[in-house]
Amino acid sequence: MADDKPAQADYDLRTRALVSVLTRKGLVDPASMDAVVEYHESQVGPHVGAGLVARSWVDPDYRRRLLADARAVAREDKLTGFQSTDLVAVANTPSVHNLVVCTLCSCYPWSLLGLPPTWYKDSSYRARAVIDPRNVLREFGLDLDDEVEVRVWDSTAEVRYLVIPERPPGTDDMSVDELAALVTRDSMIGAETLTAIGQQ
Amino acid sequence: MNGAHDLGGMDGFALPQRDDEQGPILKEEWQRLLWGLVWSLRVPGISRGGRAAMEQSIPPALYLSMPYYARWLHRAERSVLESGLVTAEELDNPDGPLSIPDIPDFEPPGPEVIVGGFLACDFSSELDADVRPRFSVGDAVIARNEHPAGHTRAPRYVRGRRGTIHRDHGVHEFQDQLPPGVEREAQHLYSVMFTGRELWGSRGGYKDRIYVDLWDDHLQSVT
Numbered sequence: 001m002a003d004d005k006p007a008q009a010d011y012d013l014r015t016r017a018l019v020s021v022l023t024r025k026g027l028v029d030p031a032s033m034d035a036v037v038e039y040h041e042s043q044v045g046p047h048v049g050a051g052l053v054a055r056s057w058v059d060p061d062y063r064r065r066l067l068a069d070a071r072a073v074a075r076e077d078k079l080t081g082f083q084s085t086d087l088v089a090v091a092n093t094p095s096v097h098n099l100v101v102c103t104l105c106s107c108y109p110w111s112l113l114g115l116p117p118t119w120y121k122d123s124s125y126r127a128r129a130v131i132d133p134r135n136v137l138r139e140f141g142l143d144l145d146d147e148v149e150v151r152v153w154d155s156t157a158e159v160r161y162l163v164i165p166e167r168p169p170g171t172d173d174m175s176v177d178e179l180a181a182l183v184t185r186d187s188m189i190g191a192e193t194l195t196a197i198g199q200q
Numbered sequence: 201m202n203g204a205h206d207l208g209g210m211d212g213f214a215l216p217q218r219d220d221e222q223g224p225i226l227k228e229e230w231q232r233l234l235w236g237l238v239w240s241l242r243v244p245g246i247s248r249g250g251r252a253a254m255e256q257s258i259p260p261a262l263y264l265s266m267p268y269y270a271r272w273l274h275r276a277e278r279s280v281l282e283s284g285l286v287t288a289e290e291l292d293n294p295d296g297p298l299s300i301p302d303i304p305d306f307e308p309p310g311p312e313v314i315v316g317g318f319l320a321c322d323f324s325s326e327l328d329a330d331v332r333p334r335f336s337v338g339d340a341v342i343a344r345n346e347h348p349a350g351h352t353r354a355p356r357y358v359r360g361r362r363g364t365i366h367r368d369h370g371v372h373e374f375q376d377q378l379p380p381g382v383e384r385e386a387q388h389l390y391s392v393m394f395t396g397r398e399l400w401g402s403r404g405g406y407k408d409r410i411y412v413d414l415w416d417d418h419l420q421s422v423t
Contacts, residue, residue: 158375191218
């Protein structure tokens, strides 16, 4: 959309008009606006979800609790946020691959993954993930075996879904922090798997 | 509402490009400004709810032509205009004369209040209500074939289709828009599993399973 210059210029003009009028009327504090953006760009992000995934790989009890009641775990770990805390975690296995979508809008677990990537909010992804998930994944670079069951989670309520990707092979000696560094945002949506160290 | 927002299963869009952006998600300066504004604006009289419903009332051709943050901009403009605290003339001429609203005891909340609110927030739609679920895990159900004129969380592609209760999420606030004067009982929310073949016929993958969150009122028993 960034190449759509006239539209971008229009959005820019309209946004600045809103901000200017609301600020001049004393209805909004510009310092708050800056702080909100700073918070979303630096404090919340995929590193939060990645920490949770990495721990689930090394701690079987944590993994069991996460899959049974992710919301309780998120609350214990103070990982709640202003988006829904009604969290459900779903785990990939050799025979099951999970993919998250929101066909009605673009609901996403902000408190664990930050703001959603552009492709997640795209009409094409929202339309196709439920009818043709295997080809969507193939276009994303993930060619699943026909026998793998694909589970697509459509976030139609306030429940938010987090995919626990499989632990990549060859990582037995790694610490939780090192493991967390391997976990990508897209793997926690189900758009990719972690097949080897550092490979996305 | 059978709006353009209800996209599941629609054909003809350009293929999604999975970019590998891991950095700032708000790419344009106006998106950063807008995002900051939307979450900092806490003024009595300016609606912050009903976002989904407001989006779905965008005419279909316009909705499909709007990128994600343009829809946020549309909502922000509509909510401030509907409050009466800002006029269209003021937005057309943002450096021109404007009226300063007199809202008793109002100060725009500062960064500590806004960001502190994020950190402390534990938003859940679950209700503390002792309500019996109408369905149990494993039950066969049919998503009711209803096409309400207002906002609904039952997407078109499941209506009339047969699924299985996969998980009971507990009692959650019902999100559908109800006709004036109608009230709904507190009710359970479920994750309902539909097979790809049930939803999409021969085009559905035989190992595809689609899970949709639906409330008791969206479902009926298979008799």
